[in-house]
Amino acid sequence: MPLPSVVAAVATAGVVFALVCVVLLAASARARAGASRRAHRLLAAGAAAGALTTAGGIAASIAVQEHIVHTQHEKTSLGSLLALGVAVSSGLLLLGLLTLPGAAPSRPGMLRYLLDALVIAAALWFVGWVAVSEPTRVLGDRTPFWCRPLLIPAAIAALALGVSVITAMRAARPRGPLVRVGTGVTLAAVAGMGLAGGVCQGMTALVDVSAVALPAALGLVAFAARGTDRWPVAPVPEGDDSPALDEELSRRGSAYAFLPMAAMAASALYHLVRGGAFDMVGIVTGSLEGFALVGRQFLALRDVKAYAERLRDREAHFRELAHTDPLTGLANRRGLLSALEDEQAPGAEAVLLALDLDGFKNVNDMRGHDVGDAVLVEVGQRLRMNLRPGDVAARLGGDEFAVLMWARPDEATRAASRLLRVLGGPYEQETGTVFLSVSIGLAGCATVPDVTTLLRNADLALRWAKSHGKNRVERYDVEYDVKLRRHTELEHELRGAIDRDELHLQYQPVVVLPDVRPVGAEALLRWQHPRLGKVGPDEFIPLAEECGMINRLGAWVLHQACHQLSRWLAEGHDVWVSVNVSPRELHASRYVDQVKDALRAHRVPPQRLVLEVTEHAVSTDVEELIRRLGDLRETGVRIALDDFGAGYSSLGQLSRLPIDILKIDHSLVVPQMVRVVVELGHQFGLEVIAEGIGEQRQMAMVVEAGCKLGQGYLSGWPVPAEHFEARLESASSPARVVPVPEQKSDREQNAGPTGRRAHNVGAVDSSREMRQA
Structure with a gap:
């Protein structure tokens, strides 16, 4: 087959393949939207221009071989037209590459890419100019230094290579499809330049190789571009077109800037050493390199300033957030x-x-x-x-x-x-x-x-x-400081008061009226501190409630009172002891077991222990209180409602509470009220104790009202256990039978007006019980 026929066959195959690439890129453009569609349209247009350039180059080569075109001027004209086609094709392909999703984060980012690519391209172009200029002329007499139309496609080829390098370094991940597209664009530009140069020089082999390489490069662009949308592009961080990218690039190395500059400087030095001269092309190329670097530094400086401004704004924003309550918007x-x-x-x-x-x-x-x-x-x-x-x-x-x-x-x-x-x-x-x-x-x-x-x-x-x-x-007020210091000191000292043996109990008699004979006692906690002196219960009991010490204090009081009561009973005294119970103790889950353990440990008959509950406990949770008191009453102990009349309980609650003794508050020991309250307690089947009896007229008033038991300073102050025991000895009689507050039995029902069940065990011979125990 003659050579023109071979060239024609190659041309036909290359053009057909290039047209197939154009069809593929056009179809991809129709299937996409937005920036991706624009990018594929540009790539399709560039591929079409490349196909036409390939066909024109093959045709020009055949014309040269058939001697249709035989003068150098005609060859140069055909090469100029091909160079123009290569420039248009490579330019469109290059724009399509930069527009692909993930190639550049934004338009400012695209400008930075171009400047960085221009640094590389200018250096490559300058090195190439030195290679083909006097005195180097690496191709000898065939060096196409005089073929001026090749300047534009050569520049675009160098720029495409620079863009490919920068895209490979800085594009969003995954970068593989973009790198392949950039490689195809660069190969297409180089092949187009070889096509135009081959026609100018009459180099048929170079035209044939370029005619095959150009469609192949367009095929690589087409297939790589179709794959750019198959992989999800990593999201670009905020400010990715800012110095953050420069920092990332600097971490990977700055070879993209330093190596081209080093190559350009070495080429210029070599050119001068060999006696070469700089013409307009070399001067323009060097100036372009300098302007590209200056422009890139200007953009970097502007980005640094903008980045610093954003940092200041964010710092102010975060400072405001750090000083602001997120719910109300007030300061924190x-x-x-x-x-x-x-x-x-x-x-x-x-x-x-x-x-x-x-x-x-x-x-x-x-x-x-x-x-x-x-x-x-x-x-x-x-x-x-x-x-x-x-x-x-x-x-x-x-x-x-x-x-x-x-x-x-x-x-x-x-x-x-x-x-x-x-x-x-x-x-x-x-x-x-x-x-x-x-x-x-x-x-x-x-x-x-x-x-x-x-x-x-x-x-x-x-x-x-x-x-x-x-x-x-x-x-x-400064006085608050004094009270706070004392409060803090008392809390600290109270925690070790039991271990230091600073607490003790005093017993205030409960007497039979009117002969003032003691039948029981209320155990009262006292605190004698070696440095602070006597600390009143009205001061340290609320403090114990507040700091969580009340349960421990209550347990200590319960065991001490039961221990003392067991000694009095063993000595033959018919007496009972009452212990105050705080609401927090009463609502503790193990308090009933704690009472049982104390009675068992000290061998105290349950009916000899009275637990006093204040009206304040009644005001918290009546249903829970009734259940707790019922559990305590099942152990055999008696329950007294203390400070009745202080303003919390009602008659309805009084009828429901499982109590045995009603202690009248001292505020009700007045002529108009005491008789009513005493009769009310008797109507409910309760023993009644009048508190706060400090004068003879109050005692007479209570006796006249029918109250058999009393308590107050007139009948006895709180005293240590040995003093109370001495009073018991002096009040003893041979009969040893003393009325005590009654506890009604479950088997003996004494229906009062309220219909509630009451217990009556009468007098108790405690010495006999202790001997049996």
């Missing part, structure tokens, strides 16, 4: 401290208000935390709306708030009273209206050394307000 504790330390106005007095919502826990428990959060949000809104400019409202946590005011204490007190009314108003919620009150503690900073002390003083005033009735404003 850190924000309040910052306001106290950094924003103090010169010459102004600062006053700190500590606020606490009374009963807010019940809102969360009964209505749910969503309603509680909504109430807290409204509290924050009311605070903001009722403060002056410059005042700082903060939520310290939970239902605790604080307000920093730049005002005098008197003015701040008036403002606090106004807040008391504003925050105490009803809170309308979807589930109903919520009613709350607020307690406020106020402290000034005029005399405090630091912020910590100011916060402590305000919190101390708040605690004082809550402990004295709530829903009030309290200003800090």
Whole structure:
């Protein structure tokens, strides 16, 4: 087959293959949308231009071989047309590569890619110019240094190679499809340049190779581009077109900039050493390299400034978040401290208000935390709306708030009273209206050394307000410090009082009226501290409740009282002992077993032990209290309701409570009330003890009312066990029969007006029982 026929066959196959690539890219464009569609359209257009250039190059080569074109001028003209086609094709392919998803994060990112690629391309072009210029001329006489139309496709080929390198280094993962597309674009540009150069020089072999390589490169572009959408592109982090990319690139190395510059410098030095000269092409190329580097550094500097600005904005945002309560939008504790330390106005007095919502826990428990959060949000809104400019409202946590005011204490007190009314108003919620009150503690900073002390003083005033009735404003007083120090010291010392043997019991007689003969005693806890002296029970008992020591103290009192009672019974005294029980002890799960263990350990008959429950316990949970008292009563001990008439219990509750003894509060020992209460207790089948008898007229009043048992300073002060025992000895009689508060038996039913069952065991010979035990 003649050579022109072979060339024609190659041309036909190459053009057909190139057209197939165009069809594939066009079909891919129709199947996609957005930026991906635009990219595939550009690639399809570039492939079409490449197919036409291939066909034109083959045709030009045949014309040269058939001597249709025989002058060098005609060859140069055909090469110029082919170079133009190669430039158009390579340019479209290059734009399509940069537009593919994942190639460049944004348009500014595309500009950076181009500048970085231009650095590489200019260096490659300069090295190539040195290679083909005098005196190097690596191809000798066939060096196409005079073929000016090849400058444009050669530049585009170099730029395509630079873009491919930068894309391989900086594109989003996975980069494989993009790298293959970039390789295809670069090969297509190089093949097109060989096609045009072969026609210019009349090199048929170069044209044939290029005619095969160009369609093959277009095929690589087509198939690689179809695969760019098959893999999910990793999300580009925010600011990926910022110095973050430069940092990533610097971690991988800066060869993309330093190696081209080193190659360019070495080529220029070699060119000068060999005696070469720089013409316009070399000067323009070197200048282009410099401008590319300067432009890239300018963009990097601008990005650094923008990145620093974003960092400042984010820092300010995070600082605001760190000083703001996320629920209410008020300042948090850190924000309040910052306001106290950094924003103090010169010459102004600062006053700190500590606020606490009374009963807010019940809102969360009964209505749910969503309603509680909504109430807290409204509290924050009311605070903001009722403060002056410059005042700082903060939520310290939970239902605790604080307000920093730049005002005098008197003015701040008036403002606090106004807040008391504003925050105490009803809170309308979807589930109903919520009613709350607020307690406020106020402290000034005029005399405090630091912020910590100011916060402590305000919190101390708040605690004082809550402990004295709530829903009030309290200003800090130095006396609070004294009481707080004593409170803290007592709590610390109380924890070791039992181990140090500082506690003891005293016994106040319960006597038969009117002869004042002791038949029982109430065990009362006393604390004698070696340094603090006598500490009253009204001071350390509430403290024990608060710090969780009451259960341990109660257990100690129970065992001590049972131990002493067992000794008196063994000595033949007919006596019983009562022990006070706190609500927390009563609701403890093991308290019934604890009572049983004490009775068993000290061998005390159960009916000789009386457990006194105050009316305050009745006010907490009546149903649970009835169950607990019923369990205790089944052990055989007797139950006394202490301080009856203090204002908690009702007649309905009294009829339901499983009790045996009713102790009348001293406030009811008056002519108008004592007879009614005594008769009421008898109607319920209860023994009645009148408390607080301190005068003869009160004793006469109680006796006249029919009350047989009494207790008070007139009949005996609380005394140590040995003193009470001496009184028992002096009051002893041969009969040894003493009336005691009755406990009714389950088998003996004495139906009173209420219909409740009562127990009656009569007199007890304790010495006989102890001997039997």
